[in-house]
Amino acid sequence: MLLGGAALATGGYVAGQAGAEAAGGGGDTASYPFRGTHQAGIVTEAQDRLHFAAFDVITDDRDRLVDLLRRWTDAAERMTQGQSAGPLGAVNGGQNLPPDDTGEALDLPPSGLTVTFGFGPGLFDHPDDGDRFGIADRRPAALEPLPHFPADVLDPARSGGDLCIQACAHDPQVAVHAIRNLARMGFGTVSVRWSQLGFGRTSTTTTSQSTPRNLFGFKDGTMNIRAEETQALDDHVWVGADDDPAAAWLTGGSYLVARRVAMTIEVWDRQPLGDQERFVGRFKGSGGPLSGGAEDVDPDFEMQGSDGPIMPVDAHVSMVHPSRFEGARMLRRGYNFVDGTTELGGLDAGLFFIAFVRDPRTGFIPVQTAMARSDLLMEYLRFTSSALFAVPPGVAPGEHVGQALFA
Amino acid sequence: MTRSLRPGARRTLAVVAAAAPLALLVAGCTENVDPDDAAEGTRALSVTASDDGCEVSATDAPAGTLTFDVTNSGDEVTEFYLLDGDGLRIVGEVENIAPNTSAKLTVNAVEGDYQTACKPGMVGDGIRADFAVTTSDEEVEVSEDDQAVVDDALANYAAYVEDQAGQLLVKTEEFAALVQARDDDAARALYPEARVHWERIETVAESFGTLDPDMDLREADLEPDQEWTGWHRLEKELWPEDAVGYTPMTDAERTEYTEHLVGKTEELVALVAETEYTIDDLSNGSRGLLEEVATGKITGEEEAWSHTDLWDFQANVDGARVAYEGVRPLVESSDPDLATTLDDEFASLQALLDALREGDGFVSYDTVGDEQRGELSDAVNALSEPLSLLTAAVVS
Numbered sequence: 001m002l003l004g005g006a007a008l009a010t011g012g013y014v015a016g017q018a019g020a021e022a023a024g025g026g027g028d029t030a031s032y033p034f035r036g037t038h039q040a041g042i043v044t045e046a047q048d049r050l051h052f053a054a055f056d057v058i059t060d061d062r063d064r065l066v067d068l069l070r071r072w073t074d075a076a077e078r079m080t081q082g083q084s085a086g087p088l089g090a091v092n093g094g095q096n097l098p099p100d101d102t103g104e105a106l107d108l109p110p111s112g113l114t115v116t117f118g119f120g121p122g123l124f125d126h127p128d129d130g131d132r133f134g135i136a137d138r139r140p141a142a143l144e145p146l147p148h149f150p151a152d153v154l155d156p157a158r159s160g161g162d163l164c165i166q167a168c169a170h171d172p173q174v175a176v177h178a179i180r181n182l183a184r185m186g187f188g189t190v191s192v193r194w195s196q197l198g199f200g201r202t203s204t205t206t207t208s209q210s211t212p213r214n215l216f217g218f219k220d221g222t223m224n225i226r227a228e229e230t231q232a233l234d235d236h237v238w239v240g241a242d243d244d245p246a247a248a249w250l251t252g253g254s255y256l257v258a259r260r261v262a263m264t265i266e267v268w269d270r271q272p273l274g275d276q277e278r279f280v281g282r283f284k285g286s287g288g289p290l291s292g293g294a295e296d297v298d299p300d301f302e303m304q305g306s307d308g309p310i311m312p313v314d315a316h317v318s319m320v321h322p323s324r325f326e327g328a329r330m331l332r333r334g335y336n337f338v339d340g341t342t343e344l345g346g347l348d349a350g351l352f353f354i355a356f357v358r359d360p361r362t363g364f365i366p367v368q369t370a371m372a373r374s375d376l377l378m379e380y381l382r383f384t385s386s387a388l389f390a391v392p393p394g395v396a397p398g399e400h401v402g403q404a405l406f407a
Numbered sequence: 408m409t410r411s412l413r414p415g416a417r418r419t420l421a422v423v424a425a426a427a428p429l430a431l432l433v434a435g436c437t438e439n440v441d442p443d444d445a446a447e448g449t450r451a452l453s454v455t456a457s458d459d460g461c462e463v464s465a466t467d468a469p470a471g472t473l474t475f476d477v478t479n480s481g482d483e484v485t486e487f488y489l490l491d492g493d494g495l496r497i498v499g500e501v502e503n504i505a506p507n508t509s510a511k512l513t514v515n516a517v518e519g520d521y522q523t524a525c526k527p528g529m530v531g532d533g534i535r536a537d538f539a540v541t542t543s544d545e546e547v548e549v550s551e552d553d554q555a556v557v558d559d560a561l562a563n564y565a566a567y568v569e570d571q572a573g574q575l576l577v578k579t580e581e582f583a584a585l586v587q588a589r590d591d592d593a594a595r596a597l598y599p600e601a602r603v604h605w606e607r608i609e610t611v612a613e614s615f616g617t618l619d620p621d622m623d624l625r626e627a628d629l630e631p632d633q634e635w636t637g638w639h640r641l642e643k644e645l646w647p648e649d650a651v652g653y654t655p656m657t658d659a660e661r662t663e664y665t666e667h668l669v670g671k672t673e674e675l676v677a678l679v680a681e682t683e684y685t686i687d688d689l690s691n692g693s694r695g696l697l698e699e700v701a702t703g704k705i706t707g708e709e710e711a712w713s714h715t716d717l718w719d720f721q722a723n724v725d726g727a728r729v730a731y732e733g734v735r736p737l738v739e740s741s742d743p744d745l746a747t748t749l750d751d752e753f754a755s756l757q758a759l760l761d762a763l764r765e766g767d768g769f770v771s772y773d774t775v776g777d778e779q780r781g782e783l784s785d786a787v788n789a790l791s792e793p794l795s796l797l798t799a800a801v802v803s
Contacts, residue, residue, distance in 0.1 A: 150628045153708075266788060267698050270795035283508070292479070292507035305484055305503035306529050343777050344705060344784040373630060379702075 028170050031110035034077040036394040038238065038252055039401075041114030042331065042356050043227035045206045047168040050198030050335040050352065051175040052258065053183060054161025054387055055190040057123060060132040066406050068189045072117070072165075072182055073400040082110035085181035102184070105177035113169040115178055117401045118256045118389025121145055122162040138405060140239075140247035142255060142359050143390045150372040151383055158194035158385040164256065166354065168333075172199065194385065196260060198335025198352045205333060211287060211295060214351050215263055215336050216380070218280050219287035222295055223322070225331040236329045236363060237356050239393075249404035252393030254356045257330075257364050260337070260385035263350040268380045279376040281315030289317060312376065319375040320367050328363045330355040350381070360388060450474065454525070456504065457481040461525030461534040468516075469543035475512040475523075479504045483528045487512055492520030494535060502529075518542045553737065560733035561684050567729055568608045572676045575604035579672045583665035586641060587658070595645050599710075599718035599768060602638060606722030607729070608679070610695040615678050622671045625711065636667050639711075646712035686734060690798040693730035696723040697791045705784050707772050717769035720783075721760055727794070728753055737801045745793055745800055752790035759786050 032040045057065060075085045084090055086100020093099050124139035126132055145160065167178040176197070183192050202214045203221030207228050214220040225232045234240070241251045268276070273284060281299065282289055289299035291310045299317055303310045311318050322329045333356065338349040357363030372378060392402045450473050453464040458481035477487045484505055489498040489512065498521065499514035518540050526533035578601035585594035605612060605623065613619040622637040629635055641664055647653045656664065703709040704720040731749060738746045759782055763769050775783075 147631050148629075150630050153627060264702055267701050267791075270694070270698075270791055272795075272798070288508070290505060290508070292505035300505075303484060303505060304529075305505075306486065310484060310503055310505045344781055346784070369630070 028111050029109045030112040030170070031081055032112065032114055034073075034080045034115070034395065035397055038254075038394045039114075039116045039391060040080070040394075041116035041166055041168055042237070042254060042333070042391070043205055043233065044112075044114050044168070045209060045227070046201040046203055046333055047112045047114070047175075048170050048199065048201055049168065049172040049175050050201075050354075051167045051172070051179045051195065052198070052352065052354070053165050053167075053179045053195040054120070054158075054193045054258075055163040055165070055183075055186065056193045057132070057162040057189065058191050059189050060129060062133045062406070064189050065133060066400075068186055069117075069402050069406070070400040071185055073395060075182060075185060076115035076117075076178070076401075079105070079178050079181070080110060080113045080115060082108075082113075085177075085185070102177065102181055104180075105174050108171060108174055108177075111169040111171040111174040113167065113174050113178060115182070116166040116168075116256075116391065118164040118166070118391045119143075119402065119405070120160060120162045120164065120387065120389050122160065126162075133406075135405060138247055138249060140244050140250055140390050142244070142361050143247075143388065146257070146360070146368075146386050146388050147365065149368050149383065151378055151381060152372075152386065153382050153384055154386050155384050158196075158260065160387050161193045161389070163190060164258070164387065164389045166256070172197070196258075196337060196352050196385075197339075198337050200336040202334045202336055202351055203332040205331065215265065215338075215349055216268055216276070216280070216377075218276075218282060218284055219295060220351075221332050221334070222282075222287060223329075225329050232329060233331070236358055237331045239358055243359065247390070249402075249407075250390055250392060254358065254391045255360050255363075256389045256391050257353070257355045257357065257360060258385070258387045258389070259353040259368075259383055261351045261353050262348065262382045262384050264380045264382070265347045265349055278312050278315060279380075281311050281317030290315070314374045314376050316371070316375050316377045319371050324370065325366050326362075328357075328367065330357045330363055330367075356391065452476070454478065454487055454523070455480055456485045456487060456525040456527065458483055458527045459534070461487075461523065461536065463523050463536065463538065466537065467539035467541055469545065470516060470518045470540050471543055471545035473514055473516050473540075475501075475514075476509060477501060477504055477512065477525075478509045479506050481527050482506050486526040486529055486533070488522075488524040488526065488533065489514055489516070489538070490522040490524060490535075492522065494522045494524075516540045553740075556736045557686050560686065560689060560736075564684055564689055564730060564733050565679075565682070568611050568679050568682070569676075571604045571608045571726075572612075572672075572679045575601065576669075576672045576676050578604065579669055583669050586645070586661050586665050589658075589661075591645055595713070598638075598642065598645065598713060599715035602715075603718055603722040603725075605638070606699075606719045607726035609699055609723065609726065610692040611679060611682065612675055615675065618671055618675055618678070622668060622675075625708065627708070627711075636664060637671070638668065640664055641668070642710065642712045649712060686737070687798050687802050689730040689733050690801050693727040693734075693797060694791070694794045696727040696730070697787060697794055699723050701784070701787050701791060705780060705787060707780075710772065714771040714773045715769075716772040717760070717763055717775070721769065724753070724756060724760065731794070731797065734797065734801045738797065742796075742800045745796060748793045749790070749797070752786070752793060756783075756786040756790050759783055 032044055034040060059065060079085055084101035088100050090099045090101040090103030090106045121143050124136050165179060165182055167175040169175040179195065201212055203224050204211050205224065205227055207226050211219040211222050225236060237254050239250045239253050244250065277283055277290060287295035288297060289311060291300035291303045299311050301309060301311050301318060334351050334353040337352045338347060340348050342348045355364060392405060395401050449465065450468050450471055452468060452473065452475050454475050454477040455462040456477055456479050475487060479485045484503060486500060486502045486504065488500045490496060491498060498516065499512050501510045501512040504510045521538040521540060522535050523538045524533035524535045578597060582594060582597050582601050585597060623639065624635065624637055625639050626635060643650055643653065644656050647655065700720055700723045704716045704723065707716050709719050710716045735746060763775065
């Protein structure tokens with residue numbers, strides 16, 4: 001039975017777009033336009049798989065960088081529509097040339113692929129080489145490397161970056177294909193600094209999606225901003241026209257915070273259920289707050305138990321709740337990850353946290369600081385990678401990503 | 408210790424009031440629930456607790472392990488109790504049941520008269536009803552000596568913690584004098600020996616607010632602008648070899664940091680003298696100390712400059728074993744297999760540690776290779792898994 005089911009699913013994939021549609025593969029045939037007011041991959045209904053890559057720009061030639069952004073734009077647009085990375089494709093080029101698409105996504109449907117680009121601090125002011133591209137005066141004031149937080153044990157080799165690409169899809173092969181081909185096109189201009197695979201979205205970005213679980217086994221992202229909340233998106237996610245005079249090019253864009261959060265899974269698994277629920281502030285089964293009600297009911301932080309509030313003040317939900325941060329909310333879009341095992345035989349696993357915020361100085365840093373200081377969950381978390389990127393707005397027809405920045 | 412405040416410890420000591428009443432400790436474990444045993448009636452009961460009602464699904468149940476599944480249908484936070492027939496002694500309780508939530512109470516009950524009580528709003532005598540536990544085939548053995556065992560265990564553990572804190576103070580004062588006199592070789596030799604007394608009672612020490620971050624914070628866990636004090640600040644001063652661009656302390660700074668540490672240790676001594684423990688403080692503390700090993704010592708992060716992690720490792724295991732041995736008689740009667748397993752795993756881990764001894768102490772942890780660290784980690788996991796069952800075995 002199980003084998004039969006698996007074979008059917010595989011059959012759906014190899015049969016190509018039409019076949020997958022016939023198999024009712026859900027999101028596999030979904031495709032999202034690459035161009036628009038905002039980049040796709042932010043409010044887009046969170047896909048199941050992630051390949052995220054951060055790049056160092058290794059040239060100081062502005063034209064070369066802009067040319068890459070133009071070629072990346074074309075390739076990303078094609079791939080999100082289920083086409084090849086290059087115009088010829090994996091098998092239609094000359095026999096004496098390497099194909100301009102690597103081919104592993106041949107016959108696969110678009111799988112809801114989105115490709116989202118971001119610019120890191122080093123693009124504007126490189127630690128060694130300074131203002132390589134003459135854009136330092138356009139650097140957004142909020143685009144400063146994140147501060148050190150308690151429990152940060154960052155690996156510099158997988159933190160930071162001058163550019164980032166977030167590729168999300170329902171099929172991991174489609175997401176990997178996108179990053180692989182974009183990285184290939186960038187040789188000589190950019191160099192992959194680090195990358196991260198993710199599975200199992202840990203957030204819900206539309207009201208129609210159910211809330212998934214993280215590797216602690218708890219529903220995650222219950223209070224997330226949803227695509228339908230247009231006012232909240234304007235307030236908390238999209239950079240406004242008057243936010244930063246130096247960075248008008250970022251209007252309609254956002255900031256992407258990426259944090260690789262390793263979980264001490266083995267120790268967590270030994271915590272009694274009641275303690276796990278107190279650490280999180282939610283029931284493990286229903287996802288509802290300890291103060292009662294269903295998952296979508298607001299926690300009651302005032303409700304008193306026999307020895308303090310029913311919602312412990314240092315439970316995760318209490319600690320990061322918007323009410324503690326002048327209403328600051330983020331759009332979370334994280335993924336579970338398992339990168340094999342540690343040298344001690346434990347799971348090298350956790351949550352690759354991604355959040356989009358209008359201003360990290362108010363929307364992220366205060367929340368992370370409070371969490372790192374006293375959140376009960378911190379005992380079981382180690383932050384091993386951290387990066388911040390400015391995500392330019394969507395790409396209009398005929399333009400390339402970041403065109404306004406380099407105009 | 409690692410992070411700012413430790414939830415495990417706060418949990419352990421803060422919930423004294425919520426801990427299962429010790430008088431109720433009975434032998435027999437929480438297994439063997441057989442709700443479908445028609446001949447004896449059901450041991451799985453449901454309770455609907457409203458603001459003015461407390462409906463229990465039955466008025467009696469056969470002796471054995473009873474489970475009350477309590478649903479709060481009211482608007483107020485409630486509690487549920489099983490009391491003895493006089494309504495004075497608490498046999499079991501579950502607190503903090505918010506409206507629209509459920510909670511479970513599992514108790515071992517012998518034949519006799521009881522009362523059930525819901526307490527909406529958590530005040531007053533509650534809404535009570537009589538409840539009978541009838542005779543059954545299930546053996547529920549109540550040891551008259553359990554309370555004596557518990558009393559002994561708690562008294563012994565309190566004495567142990569006080570003794571360790573006292574020894575810590577003596578050695579910390581000695582250490583401070585050496586550091587101030589710039590007798591660094593002697594200070595380096597004493598550093599791990601003094602810290603042993605801290606690490607043995609680490610989960611207790613961590614329960615006292617900011618004492619732990621003041622005394623034992625690691626550099627990596629500092630917040631921006633937070634002042635770094637305590638043992639690890641002095642560790643870096645004494646082992647500056649790997650510290651890039653380190654500025655050594657002045658004499659005045661050495662005096663300031665060591666006096667601060669001594670002062671905090673005096674606070675610790677005063678605090679432990681007035682701390683009382685419950686039986687789950689011991690069992691949770693035992694588990695918590697092994698977690699310290701798993702998260703900080705195995706990785707070599709605790710003693711980043713001195714590499715004396717194995718002293719801390721041994722001390723955490725010492726403390727865990729002392730706490731376990733205190734509750735061991737209870738485990739022996741409630742779950743003898745668990746006691747045997749824990750004895751064996753403590754012994755296996757100790758054998759690995761003994762192999763790393765050198766002189767009066769241990770080899771430097773930076774000489775312990777990945778393979779040996781892996782073996783230690785495996786042994787810690789093997790012990791920690793059964794240890795995570797300890798609290799349930801002693802309080803249910």
